Amino acid sequence: MHGATALGGKVALVTGGSRGIGAAVALRLPEDGADVALTYRGSAEAAEEVVAEITARGRSGWAVRADSADPEAVAGAVAAVAERFTRLDILVNNAGVGAVGPVGAVTREEIDRVLAVNVRAPYLYAQAALRHLAGGGRIVSVGSCVARRAAFPGSALHATSKAALIGFTKGMARELGPHGVTVNLVAPGPIDTDMNPVDGDFADLQRGFTALGRYGTAAEVADAVAYLAGESARYVTGAELAVDGGFAA
Template sequence: MITAVGDAPKTALVYGGSRGIGAAIVSRLVEDGYAVAFTFASRADTARDLASALEARGGRATAIQADSADPAAIRTAADAAGERLGSIGLVVVNAGILKLGTVDAVSLDDLNLMIDVNIRGVFLAVQAALPHVSDGGRVVTIGSCSAEWTGFAGSSVYQFTKAAVAAMAKGLARDLAPRKITVNNVQPGPTRTDLSAGFIDTLSERSPLKRIAEPAEIAGLVSYLARAEAGFMTGASLTMDGGLTL
């Protein structure tokens, strides 16, 4: 039986939940007792394996295919999650894309794709989910510490898309405050995912803590933001980067 935390049911929709940080968030929420629907853009086998593993442990997890660059797919996924879960207590928008290139080399296609997924897709994901979100619910976006820090040349587009997400969280928090829905933005630093493979030693050396984050650590912060005791925090961007931006 699904129980409630505060005024919101323990149901969650995670956009971009099949791998890396997203998969860790899905796993943690299931561990916390949530029934979770999560989206994936490709690699249906990976998504099915995650859902099957969680259900084998007694959890409830459903994979839904949706490309976060496609507005129609975003809406369809939100409606499907609403049908399967009923009222949704938590929405996590983790879907994102990184393509590197200095300003003289970024193609129009790459520029548009990062804007479409990292900015437009985040906004539309929240917008599409809202009809299914209960009053008193939670929205968490996954940004990046790059919103505050340019670590290397070639990341300008990614940086400004993540800065836009941080600004967006503030505006959405105002919009949704009358419904007692909080909106917060988590900004991870370098984390052990597919994107960091091959760069772990370099990234670790830059960190004051001399390591990168584990996906489960990011998931733990999302878990906190979903709890009743985080109900007075909204519009915040919480940077979790091991001191990289100090």
């Protein structure tokens, strides 16, 4: 346990929490005492497995289906979580999609979906959460190392969407600071997930761009999110924390 009462009594919403980094975050926050709701778009079974693990760790968990590309679903998910738990203290904007390919080959539909999920949804989730977040509230978004260093061809759309979260974080931090709400960003590097496995076709290339020479784990990203969500980070806002093994060094 990392500190069972650090987030005791707090309620967190993790978007895209059924797999990968989102699932790791959803399982990490209960270790500090938080109850956790998560959104998912695809597999209800995967989402319920995460909820079962949250419950096994002694906290309350709940999964709600919501496509982050749908503004109504975003607002509905936040409202449902706040009603079920009677409060909301921590928003983790993790849900994201990617489209890799040459600039000229990316379709308008791909552009619209990536920007809807990766840029518009975090803004809308934050808007909906604001009526519930009080002093000590936290917004933590999951960005990407490619926002600072687009090292690979085909990453322009993904880099564009994740770079937008830097401005989102700074602007929100400035506006919400007087209300006691902090807003921060975690920027992962190559992380071993089903979307980017450590034994994938391009893993060696990505690994070579890191200073540590290895992939990171979802748990290492989750630790950074937990820090920013907790009391230890009460004087940290508008910040970007790279968890990238030195990818941007």
